[in-house]
Amino acid sequence: MIAPAVKSPPPIVGGRLAVVSIALAVATFMEVLDTAIANVAVPTISGDLAASPTQGTWVISSYGLAAAIAVPLTGWIARRFGEVRVFIVSVVLFTLASALCGLAHSLAVLVLFRFLQGLVSGPMVPLSQTLLLRIYPPQRRGIALAIWSVTVVVAPICGPLLGGYITDNWHWAWIFYINVPIGLVAAVICVVLLRHQESSTMRQPIDVVGLILLIVGVGCLQLMLDNGNDLDWFSSPVIITLAVLAVIALCFFVVWELTDSHPIVDLTLLARWNFGIGVIVLSLGFMCFFAMNVMFPLWLQTVMGYTASWAGLATAPVGILALLLSPVVGRNVNRVDLRLIASLAFLVFATTTWWLSTFNMETPFRVMILPRILQGAGIACFFIPVNSIIISGIKPERMAAASGLSNFFRTLSGSFGTALVVMLWDDRMRYHRIRLAEHLYAGSPVVASYTQGLRQVGLGSAMAEHQIFALLSAHSYMIATVEVFKTASLIFLVLTTIVWLARPPFTVGSSGAGSH
Numbered sequence: 001m002i003a004p005a006v007k008s009p010p011p012i013v014g015g016r017l018a019v020v021s022i023a024l025a026v027a028t029f030m031e032v033l034d035t036a037i038a039n040v041a042v043p044t045i046s047g048d049l050a051a052s053p054t055q056g057t058w059v060i061s062s063y064g065l066a067a068a069i070a071v072p073l074t075g076w077i078a079r080r081f082g083e084v085r086v087f088i089v090s091v092v093l094f095t096l097a098s099a100l101c102g103l104a105h106s107l108a109v110l111v112l113f114r115f116l117q118g119l120v121s122g123p124m125v126p127l128s129q130t131l132l133l134r135i136y137p138p139q140r141r142g143i144a145l146a147i148w149s150v151t152v153v154v155a156p157i158c159g160p161l162l163g164g165y166i167t168d169n170w171h172w173a174w175i176f177y178i179n180v181p182i183g184l185v186a187a188v189i190c191v192v193l194l195r196h197q198e199s200s201t202m203r204q205p206i207d208v209v210g211l212i213l214l215i216v217g218v219g220c221l222q223l224m225l226d227n228g229n230d231l232d233w234f235s236s237p238v239i240i241t242l243a244v245l246a247v248i249a250l251c252f253f254v255v256w257e258l259t260d261s262h263p264i265v266d267l268t269l270l271a272r273w274n275f276g277i278g279v280i281v282l283s284l285g286f287m288c289f290f291a292m293n294v295m296f297p298l299w300l301q302t303v304m305g306y307t308a309s310w311a312g313l314a315t316a317p318v319g320i321l322a323l324l325l326s327p328v329v330g331r332n333v334n335r336v337d338l339r340l341i342a343s344l345a346f347l348v349f350a351t352t353t354w355w356l357s358t359f360n361m362e363t364p365f366r367v368m369i370l371p372r373i374l375q376g377a378g379i380a381c382f383f384i385p386v387n388s389i390i391i392s393g394i395k396p397e398r399m400a401a402a403s404g405l406s407n408f409f410r411t412l413s414g415s416f417g418t419a420l421v422v423m424l425w426d427d428r429m430r431y432h433r434i435r436l437a438e439h440l441y442a443g444s445p446v447v448a449s450y451t452q453g454l455r456q457v458g459l460g461s462a463m464a465e466h467q468i469f470a471l472l473s474a475h476s477y478m479i480a481t482v483e484v485f486k487t488a489s490l491i492f493l494v495l496t497t498i499v500w501l502a503r504p505p506f507t508v509g510s511s512g513a514g515s516h
Contacts, residue, residue, distance in 0.1 A: 012135050016193055020135065021147055023189035027091050028128040029151040030182050031121045034098070035063065036159025037175050038114075041167040048172065051107040061226040062111045063118035064415065068222045069215055070122020072265045072408040075401025076207075077123055078130070083199040083400050087127040088190050093120035095183030102173035125152065126403035133391070133399065135197060139334065142384060146330030149383035154319040156293065161312045200397070207264035210256050214265065217249030221412075225419040233423065266401040269394075277502045278390035279406055283413040285346065285382060285495055288488045291417035292353060293318075295425065295484060296372070303477045304361065317369045321376030329380045338385035338506050343496040345385075348378035350492035357485035361478055386499070392506040421484060428480035429473070436472055 012020055038045070038059050046056030078086050097117035104110035128151075132144035166174050224242040231239050257263040270276050297311035306314065329341065352371035359368065387406070394402045 012193060012197070017135065019189060020193040021132065021144075023186045023193075024128045024132055025147050025151045026182055027087075027186040027190075028125055028148065029155045030179050030186070031094060031124045032152055032155035033159050033162070034117065034121070034176075034179070035067070036156045037163040038063070041163050041172045041175055044167050045110070045172050046107070049105070049107045049110065055107060057226075057230075058107070058111045059114055061223070062115040064226065064411075065219055065222045066115045066118030067122055068218050068408070068411060068415070070119050071126060071411060072214065072218075072404055073211075074123040074126040074404030074407075075266055075398070076264045078127060078199065078400035078404075079202050079397075080204065082201050083127055083130055083134075084190070084194045084197055086123050087131060088187055088194075090120050090123045090127070091183050091187045091190070094124065095180055095187070098176045098179035098183065102176035123404070126407045127400060129387070129403045129407070130400045131194065131197070134199075134396065135194075142330035142333035142388070143327065144330075145333070145384045145387050146326040146380075149379075149387065150323055150326045153322055153379050153383060156290075157316055157319050160297070161316055164309060164312060199400075204262045207257075207260055207262055210253060210260060210264040213249050213253035213256060217246050217253050218412075220246035220249065222415060225415045228419055229422050229426070265405065266398065267405075269398070269402050269405055272393060274389050274392045274502050274506070275394070275402065275406075277498070278386055278392075279409050281342065281495055281499050281502075282386050282390065282406060283409045284491065284498075285349075285386065286410050287413040287417035287420075288353075288491050289349065289379075289382070289417075290414040291421035292356075292485070292488055294418050295421050295481070296356070298422075298425075299477070299481045300368075303474055303481065304363075310365070314365060314368050315372065317373045318375045318379065320373055322379040323376075325377055325380035326384065329384050333384060333388055337504070338388050339500050339502055341381045341385040342389070342499045345378045345381035346492045346496040346499070348374060348381065350489045350496075352378070353485050353489040353492060357482045357489065361474065388506050389499075389502045424487075425477075425480050425484055428483050429476045432479045433472055433476035436476060 042056040042059060045051075045059060049056075074086075081089075094117060097113055097120060100113040101110060101117060104113055129145075129148045132148050133141050136144040163175050166172070166178075220242045224239055224246060228239050233239055234243070254267060257265055257267045270279070293315065297306075297315050300306040300311040300314055333341070352375045355371040390406050391399065391402055
């Protein structure tokens with residue numbers, strides 16, 4: 001039975017629209033920030049709670065695992081209980097879970113509360129996008145997407161910076177406590193200003209089989225991606241088991257959801273041409289973008305000798321142009337072909353990533369940040385048009401499901417990108433270290449000359465050998481870094497053509513090209 005809905009909710013305009021937009025953006029920023037803010041604090045948390053660093057990584061993995069399961073359920077939950085109600089409850093529960101994380105006095109309890117935090121956060125990002133699109137008039141929905149895109153992109157960049165500052169200057173618990181006032185204020189604003197904007201609801205049975213298959217499949221896949229590199233991937237029986245379970249469960253899940261009368265995830269959205277093409281472009285583009293965001297500071301700290309703080313400062317400028325240009329792009333999405341804007345984004349990403357591949361171990365900081373600054377222009381031209389393509393032709397009643405599914409693929413592609421780039425980087429480093437070592441032997445003039453120079457400054461034979469090995473590893477990492485950057489650049493170039501497979505018109509709620 002469909003509950004009666006408010007047919008014509010009063011429009012939100014002027015200052016009220018600005019306030020509710022800020023509340024939705026801040027809530028989204030808070031949730032996305034928590035995916036990255038704890039990363040730099042793991043060693044401190046582990047030491048404070050008498051756990052090993054490896055055990056401490058579960059603080060990150062538990063959150064990602066729960067969120068990966070919850071995000072695709074957004075459409076069903078919102079359809080059952082209402083979009084506004086679900087969003088507000090998620091924000092309140094997320095705030096409560098944040099406070100509980102700060103109060104935890106053992107690693108097991110912290111991991112439990114982080115899992116709970118990730119679970120209740122699932123609907124927040126998709127529904128913030130859905131609500132922004134709903135409260136803005138059609139001609140200004142580009143601005144709504146700009147607001148949402150900036151928060152989703154900038155928050156992971158700010159996470160390590162803010163997390164490192166709080167951990168160094170306060171107590172690690174404050175990386176969770178800061179969510180409490182923000183979450184409460186955002187929830188109150190949404191209750192006051194969105195209470196008349198509730199969507200229609202529908203009572204329907206719970207797809208228990210689909211839910212179990214989703215939990216097993218996505219859970220095993222996320223665990224495999226989180227722990228694959230540490231366990232040496234498929235040489236580990238644990239990773240093999242997780243991979244087999246993930247494949248079996250997800251295959252059965254797809255078949256079940258496509259044949260069940262009340263699926264918990266609306267996979268038929270993927271049959272819509274623009275949605276399918278848009279999700280492919282979003283997933284591949286975000287996978288490479290996120291992987292480069294992981295790779296860049298890792299390279300700076302491992303090869304270039306940067307501290308975590310300086311690596312963060314070199315990474316952060318990517319948000320400058322993203323913040324400045326996103327409103328401009330948002331205001332003009334209805335005037336320019338979205339495929340052209342997205343192609344421009346991928347060209348910017350391809351150019352700047354290739355530029356990074358030309359750097360060496362002597363490149364100064366002032367030069368290092370230049371391509372990162374320019375990448376911000378690519379961000380502004382990427383998320384807004386691609387998300388507009390994804391939701392083109394989607395009816396309002398399916399918007400929450402579409403947003404939940406597309407955000408699921410976005411977050412999962414980020415996990416894939418991280419796992420792949422770390423694996424590829426380590427593998428190519430080992431390969432090049434072996435190749436470089438083949439040209440070095442104890443009696444070679446190069447080794448003899450370098451060793452003699454080290455001994456002249458007071459280093460013994462053992463220390464000299466250690467220095468040579470460290471130099472060898474650094475150069476191997478540098479070559480591997482160049483290869484990874486070039487590979488990502490080529491993928492971005494390919495995406496400039498794939499996005500043109502999308503078919504106009506790209507209007508939300510329109511029929512035609514976006515349909516089957």
